Amino acid sequence: MLTNNLGYPRIGSKRELKKACEQYWSGNSTIQELVQTGREIRKQNWEMQKEAGINLIPSNDFSFYDQVLDLSLTVGAIPKRYHEVILNKGNTELDLYFAMARGYQKDGLDITAMEMTKWFDTNYHYIVPEFLKDQQFKLFSTKLLDEYQESVRLGIKTKPVIIGPVSYLLLGKEKESGFDRIDLIRNLLPVYLELLKKLEEQHVEWVQFDEPFLSLDLTEKDRKAFKYVYAEIKKRFPRLKILLATYFGALQDNKELALSLPVHTLHIDLVRSPEQLKEILADIPAYMGLSLGLVDGRNIWKNDFDASLTLIKSAADKIGHDRLMISPSCSLIHSPCDLELETNEAVLSAEIKQWLSFARQKIDEVAVLNELALNIKTAIPKLKANKIANESRKSSDLIHNNAVKQRVAGITVEDDQRKNTFAVRQQLQKQALNLPLFPTTTIGSFPQTQEVRSWRAKYKKGDLSAEEYNELIKKETEETIRFQEDAGIDVLVHGEFERNDMVEYFGEQLAGFTFTKNGWVQSYGSRCVKPPVIYGDVYRPLPMTVKWSAFAQSLTNKWVKGMLTGPVTILQWSFVRNDQPRSETCTQIALAIRDEVVDLEKAGIKIIQIDEPAIREGLPLRKSDWQDYLQWAVRAFRISASGVKDDTQIHTHMCYSEFNDIIQNISDMDADVITIECSRSQMELLDAFANFKYPNEIGPGVYDIHSPRVPAKEEMVFLLQKAQKVIPSAQLWVNPDCGLKTRHWDETKKALIEMVSAAKVLREYVEEAVTL
CATH class of the missing domain: 3.20.20.210 (TIM Barrel)
Known part of the structure; x- marks a missing residue:
């Protein structure tokens, strides 16, 4: 059984990235200083996860602004209005990237930013890709490859993370009439295949494809695109282990589709939808592993180890430990970084703090659940402490007010x-x-x-x-x-x-x-x-x-x-x-x-x-x-x-x-x-x-x-x-x-x-x- 993380906060535990970006935008620091800050954050994140006992540590989950914008730059989906920014030799790739995110008003140019909207039902905003009817894609940025190489140089072999091609197209917007953006899948897939070839040449073992749209309503055309994409990837890269990540909800009517895709492992969100596990276990093919999203990536409450262990046991009884992974429900970018930084009891009381878990602690929860599921005795005191904290929350006088309930x-x-x-x-x-x-x-x-x-x-x-x-x-x-x-x-x-x-x-x-x-x-x-x-x-x-x-x-x-x-x-x-x-x-x-x-x-x-x-x-x-x-x-x-x-x-x-x-x-x-x-x-x-x-x-x-x-x-x-x-x-x-x-x-x-x-x-x- 492996431990797996889908993504980690990139802002830094003390918002180092925010400060570095704003210093650069204001002209008070160099691009080298900004890049170095990003490098330090990635190093800290990778080393912490390795030390905690995570087997599949993500790379390319870092971003200077937004992961969807990162991918737009990677596949060359750069709206024409930014081409003059590219032609200015004084601008770097990051300057182009920030122009797309924030607009550009210098060098005699006045260019509007790309549209921004909410990432599914979260309070995170992403930069909306813009697509034309004849949209062409090409490998423009090598960020994904560069960050994997960076992790290897640190002695940490990571799992590159990339938004899947179907979800990427569905996240975007047609900027002219007369076509459906999903029709661009045949133009887009070759760039993904080129990326995967380069990753394979670097001896990458695992690649995580995020396809959250598998938890949404899909058209028949969308379904066909999923089948086409993952059949092509399997055909070209039969030895590459693809982890297909779904989250924010249940597969429901997309269950049959997801279980038919030729991927090594399917990740499911068991925080939002624990009831889907039984249905998936009933139909999961023998070649497919299952990543159990048990630790809530979107909220700050401590995991209930007993409830999670019940789900792990039902999965292990059906398909065995060897085909299972223990994971957060989704990327941890939606969680604060580290509860241990909360040292002021005047702000956060000790009683409430014991009920909470931030990203750093969620990583530990994943590791502890794995130990408990494998009956490692040194983890038993952690199970007892978890029970005490959760029982304390249920019985606390802080929670209920009868006057409020009566007014409602x-x-x-x-x-x-x-x-x-x-x-x-x-x-x-x-x-x-x-x-x-x-x-x-x-x-x-x-x-x-x-x-x-x-x-x-x-x-x-x-x-x-x-x-x-x-x-x-x-x-x-x-x-x-x-x-x-x-x-x-x-x-x-x-x-x-x-x-x-x-x-x-x-x-x-x-x-x-x-x-x-x-x-x-x-x-x-x-x-x-x-x-x-x-x-x-x-x-x-x-x-x-x-x-x-x-x-x-x-x-x-x-x-x-x-x-x-x-x-x-x-x-x-x-x-x-x-x-x-x-x-x-x-x-x-x-x-x-x-x-x-x-x-x-x-x-x-x-x-x-x-x-x-x-x-x-x-x-x-x-x-x-x-x-x-x-x-x-x-x-x-x-x-x-x-x-x-x-x-x-x-x-x-x-x-x-x-x-x-x-x-x-x-x-x-x-x-x-x-x-x-x-x-x-x-x-x-x-x-x-x-x-x-x-x-x-x-x-x-x-x-x-x-x-x-x-x-x-x-x-x-x-x-x-x-x-x-x-x-x-x-x-x-x-x-x-x-x-x-x-x-x-x-x-x-x-x-x-x-x-x-x-x-x-x-x-x-x-x-x-x-x-x-």
Whole structure:
């Protein structure tokens, strides 16, 4: 029986990669220094896994930005707009790579970044491959080969990991009509075969192909592509051991397909779907091994060794130990790095810490499960300790609050409905708010400079008193209000300078949450988040945002939005307790947010934004499971938003989502205004709203805040005119596509001034049209 890992966090236990990338992007370090940081992280990861007893250690799971983008570069799927970046001899391959991820605005060039979206139902973002009808592929980058050689030089023979060709195509997007991207499989496969030949020449034994789409609904054409690809690979490389990794769900109707593929070993996710093991064991062919995904790669709770050992025994009894591997359920990039870094009991109590397991500890859990399954006696004390920790969690007084449970049970139909329809509310809001056509606003946050972050750090350390800290935040808030007034923005925000993260900030003030000091997880590129841990019943002890929203409103005669994170997003972007249904936890959070919304209205805040960027990412991977999720997710949002009067305007924000297939559910949320990401997709996402005849108001993002480039007014006017063709002018708002927290002030000011100018141009066009 082998121990196997599918992937390990690449950010470094102290976010070394984030810091190195940002230093390079800002021009404060060399590419050699950046590359060296990557080399050191890989070395540490490989050596740690070897020492822990992992037999199949992954390579090519490291990335400077995103593994899907890595593959696009590897197979030469480089959109034509970046070719001028390639031709500039001063640019390296990494510069081209970062241009594709972040955009490029120098050397007289102004090139937009590639689209970004969520990786299945996680909070990780990947760079979406772009495909043309005649798309050609060629081996462009040798990263996969180079990192394998690097591991061998360290004396560690790794297992190269690569996204399978079928999943890679399905992750992408057709950039012109008239073809299905899966039809490109015959163009793409030769590059994979070339890579495998080079790996075979280097005496690679194992290669891991990630094919997560085997856990999703597939077309017949997709199924044929799977059969074609893996038959060709087996024919060309009969001695190469292919580990085919599926995760995030059960194979279900793809079970027969997966078990028919000529691969050495199939990996299945037994955390998301333990029940699939019995069906797979009944039909698994004699030539195929099985990798059991037993350790949760997406959550932070300690493994239940007894439950895992039961699954291992049932598998071993059927096919024997020799055909089994013990593994995490998926790559550990979705887990924080190391629980041992959590040494501050004031942040994370010892009682709760004993229930947790981060990536480093999950590696140990895989090794210990292997020892226990093989009856190695030295592992028995670890089994006893595991039982004690899990029993402690079940019996702890920290977990349950009867008052919260009773309030959830007492929710009525009226609690998730606004008093009147949107048509009635819209007229009342127009009278109360008196906003112009194409009202301008931002999504909420403004740049959090190093100085602002240092205030928060000093305050937490006690180097700043509460009074000193509050005065600094007040000053920054007032300056931001004044800038927005001077720029001519119509609906202002307070800037959120007192907030660390849009989920963490609320979790810190809600009961049932706890936090970590170093529990960072990559969200995209250099962006890392530190998800809260929901361990018990949730409620709001005190108001959370009223003080700063009311202060900002007192500074101006313009309207200031109250800014909240919605219940589904708080749930999705936290590590959630696994001892009750997620729907129950989400409803508890919804009631807490509802209390905050009501208090904001009482404080004179007439526009309140409840961000729900994670609504779509929470969708189950199978469409047959969608309705149950959407029913409780939409209901949770409505509970949070429905305690206010009709003339109070409720906004919500969603980013990086395809809306076509859930547009009715988005409408059912009944937000007065929805702001969405549209700039990278060139307003394509608006088609869903237009086709549906979405009745409420919409703010399609007119510039991409995830790129440092500053778009010109004309570019935003062009996008707004595209929006006007499908959405009535009376329904359109003008805004960036996301919050501005990670941007710099200089680019932010320039971009927002251009945005306001673009809105004015649109108003002039409408006025001229009316006059004519």
